[in-house]
Amino acid sequence: MPKQKNIKYIEIAIEIKKTLAKTKDYDFPLESERNLAKKFGVSRDTIRKALDVLHKQSLINKKSRSGHFPLPPVINRDLYSINTIAEDIEPLHLDYNIDIIRITKQKYLPKELASICKDINFHKIERRIIIANIPTVYEEHYIPSSIFPNFPKESASDIIPFIEKKLKLVIRDSHQDISIKKPTDKVLKSLNIDYPMLLHITSHNYLSDGRIFQLTSQFFHPNYNFKIHLGRKNNI
Numbered sequence: 001m002p003k004q005k006n007i008k009y010i011e012i013a014i015e016i017k018k019t020l021a022k023t024k025d026y027d028f029p030l031e032s033e034r035n036l037a038k039k040f041g042v043s044r045d046t047i048r049k050a051l052d053v054l055h056k057q058s059l060i061n062k063k064s065r066s067g068h069f070p071l072p073p074v075i076n077r078d079l080y081s082i083n084t085i086a087e088d089i090e091p092l093h094l095d096y097n098i099d100i101i102r103i104t105k106q107k108y109l110p111k112e113l114a115s116i117c118k119d120i121n122f123h124k125i126e127r128r129i130i131i132a133n134i135p136t137v138y139e140e141h142y143i144p145s146s147i148f149p150n151f152p153k154e155s156a157s158d159i160i161p162f163i164e165k166k167l168k169l170v171i172r173d174s175h176q177d178i179s180i181k182k183p184t185d186k187v188l189k190s191l192n193i194d195y196p197m198l199l200h201i202t203s204h205n206y207l208s209d210g211r212i213f214q215l216t217s218q219f220f221h222p223n224y225n226f227k228i229h230l231g232r233k234n235n236i
Helices: 002-022 033-040 044-056 085-092 160-166 185-191
Strands: 060-063 068-070 074-078 095-105 120-132 134-144 171-181 198-207 211-218 225-229
Touching: 002 033, 002 044, 033 044, 033 225, 085 095, 085 171, 134 185, 160 171
Parallel strands: 074 225
Antiparallel strands: 060 068, 095 120, 120 134, 134 211, 171 198, 198 211
């Protein structure tokens, strides 16, 4: 019998987790413990155990006298490695989609990137990353035509794998600037939000021969959380 109770609260935690994966608004609490107990036909103690599992997984947070609130997924980013969005998300087992908005050719860069690269012709790739049904990241990628005269459209959602696996080029490093910036109306519309300021990251990425192969501008939904892992430099 005790074994069945243990299995039951884990099963309930899994069912609630499925609901959390579809959440788009993190300002509303989950159903009350009493309602959840009635819904699943168990005691409130069993519900508390299920919620405790989700709390330890950083999926919910309990606010005094307000209830349990869903938390946006936390993406782990390591500054010592260059990962794609897919590589950061896949360990979390979240549904995600890379939506290609448009691919164009242009002869200029945004102001924050213009001083970095001297190329004048680029493939511009506009993308939107949707995580757990939420438009989470708006991206603009600029690929120099001098390196990739004919960048294939089918590789727009997998830029780094295309460069490494198909072209057999070696990526050296990435320089990134993180700031808070006012988004354009296009960005806000793409993310379905209305915020005056958003987290903004610009990056320029280098091949092993020193050439810049990609410049990127990213805006993040305010519910997007990520942890940055740092290590102390050894001065000895």
